[in-house]
Amino acid sequence: MQGILVITIDDYLNMSDWSFEFTPFLGSRRDFFWIESSQLGFIDETECLALPKSFRILAICGNREAFAEVRTGWDEVENEGGWTRVRDYGLSSAISAPPDLCQFDSYMVLDEHSNIGTIDSALKEFVDYTDEDYLGQTACWDSSPNVESFWKGLEAVNPYYYVGTNAWDLLIFRGQHLRDEFLSSSDVMNVGQCYREEEQNYRRRRWQAVGPECGPEKCFEPNCERLRIRLAIRCYLHQLYNAKEHPDFFV
Numbered sequence: 001m002q003g004i005l006v007i008t009i010d011d012y013l014n015m016s017d018w019s020f021e022f023t024p025f026l027g028s029r030r031d032f033f034w035i036e037s038s039q040l041g042f043i044d045e046t047e048c049l050a051l052p053k054s055f056r057i058l059a060i061c062g063n064r065e066a067f068a069e070v071r072t073g074w075d076e077v078e079n080e081g082g083w084t085r086v087r088d089y090g091l092s093s094a095i096s097a098p099p100d101l102c103q104f105d106s107y108m109v110l111d112e113h114s115n116i117g118t119i120d121s122a123l124k125e126f127v128d129y130t131d132e133d134y135l136g137q138t139a140c141w142d143s144s145p146n147v148e149s150f151w152k153g154l155e156a157v158n159p160y161y162y163v164g165t166n167a168w169d170l171l172i173f174r175g176q177h178l179r180d181e182f183l184s185s186s187d188v189m190n191v192g193q194c195y196r197e198e199e200q201n202y203r204r205r206r207w208q209a210v211g212p213e214c215g216p217e218k219c220f221e222p223n224c225e226r227l228r229i230r231l232a233i234r235c236y237l238h239q240l241y242n243a244k245e246h247p248d249f250f251v
């Protein structure tokens with residue numbers, strides 16, 4: 001027996017029980033200041049920062065198909081389309097607007113005059129964050145045997161900022177001011193709204209698909225006046241929530 005629900009269908013559809021708190025992990029190492037979070041999925045970091053007038057992209061890891069494609073491409077042509085191969089990575093020519101960075105799970109934005117020889121030797125023993133096969137989280141990353149190789153390479157390349165996308169996203173900025181700029185950008189400040197809209201859309205779709213009560217039997221739960229939904233013996237909310245996981249919803 002579940003008890004009487006205090007949350008109503010309107011509460012559910014209007015999200016009055018839902019809340020969001022942006023809780024990134026923050027840290028620093030020498031000149032670099034980082035953020036790690038699983039809540040940055042909606043954020044396009046290039047929109048949150050004033051990029052230098054001219055810069056280079058070091059593409060470290062592409063997502064699945066793009067990654068294979070790009071690496072294959074680099075094997076065949078060492079220098080094409082403004083990209084130069086440096087070890088297994090791709091270095092763009094100096095550009096003033098970012099290319100489609102979604103194709104890269106991991107990349108760095110470098111100063112325009114970055115030296116290829118310096119980058120090449122910096123990446124010799126570099127192990128990228130996205131090459132780790134654990135599923136994110138700062139604590140795991142900190143204890144990884146590869147963390148020193150990562151930081152050593154990153155510090156030698158000295159990027160403007162670095163982005164690594166695993167189950168969690170890791171963003172590392174050169175200087176605290178850049179991280180502050182990112183954190184105070186309107187996209188990051190409003191990230192909760194994106195999650196809210198996504199969750200609300202999901203609830204509306206789910207309610208439309210299975211929510212409406214068809215009866216004619218009443219909900220199985222005692223003292224509930226609602227009718228059962230299709231393919232269940234309870235009303236929608238009694239079917240969805242149980243008192244063990246959501247004690248606040250019941251009296």
Ligand SMILES: [Zn+2]
Nearest residue numbers: 219224235238
């Ligand atoms: Zn019910």
